[in-house]
Amino acid sequence: METGVSLQVPLVAVVLLIPVLFNASINLINDYYDYIQGNDTNENIFGETDAPLAYNKIENPKPVLWAGFLCLLAGGLLGLYVISQAGFKPLIIGAIGAISVLTYSGWKNSVSYLPIGELVAGFVMGGLIPLGVYTSLTGQIDWSLLYKSIPMMLIVSQFMLVNNTCDMERDSAVGRRTLSIVVGRKNIHKVAAIFTFVWIISMLHISIVWYTIGSPIIILMIFLFRRKFAKIYTGQRTKETKIEDVWNMVQVATMVGILYPISILIHILVMKLLMS
Helix, strand or coil: CCCCCCCCCCHHHHHCCCHHHHHHHHHHHHHHHHHHHHCCCCCCCCCCCCCHHHHCCCCHEEEHHHHHHCCCHHHHHHHHHHHHHHHCHHHHHHHHHHHHHHHHCCCCCHHEEEEEEEHHHHHHHHHHHHHHHHHHCCCCCCCCCHHHHHHHHHHHHHHHHHHHHHHHHHHHCCCCCCCHHHCHHHHHHHHHHHHHHHHHHHHHHHHHHHHHHHHHHHHHHHCHHHHHHHHHHHCCCCCCCHHHHHHHHHHHHHHHHHHHHHHHHHHHHHHHHHHC
């Protein structure tokens, strides 16, 4: 709408389905390797939603791995349709996404075992996906979109940060060196506070500079939900508080994920109305 490009419904559907398949792929592959490498056991998880393979004591988890690769293959094949409609520019972004899936889990030096895992996940899911969707629908790469995606990138990173901090003991037992483990539980709150400050300030800046008309929504959201935002870096983040801490992060991500795009949409609609 902002670019004036007319959208094709089949292309939109396929473009939105591809990241869903890639996300399913990375989750399935990660669950498989966490299970067979001993990171997830029936003793160190808090429920089925945390690690379904360990919870159900699956004897042969191999189908989960193949399902993960099947989702990746399906996403790649759908990408061929996108390329036929939008040219080869989306291929670059899709290739980076596929590489991220394949390198995230599987061995001791994979991304999920390193202190860059949280940031890589944030960049791919919060930044690369919106850029890929935009490029696929318009045929153009707008790098400013990465800056506009900083709030979502850091929220995804913080989601991983909360999860990994709660799982520090079991991750450390299998040799993982996540950001939470490297920094330590005592200091990880400072990192989370910095992340929170950066995405709130960047969201305010983006709203005020690019989408001024919708910015009051963002300002009001920050004021009304300031306590939930603060809880991101003040929560206990232990195995016992994982459900509470993750649930708070889910609420924050949902609020921002809905209200941030709505504020942008309102600005665009009002501007088009004023210019007509």
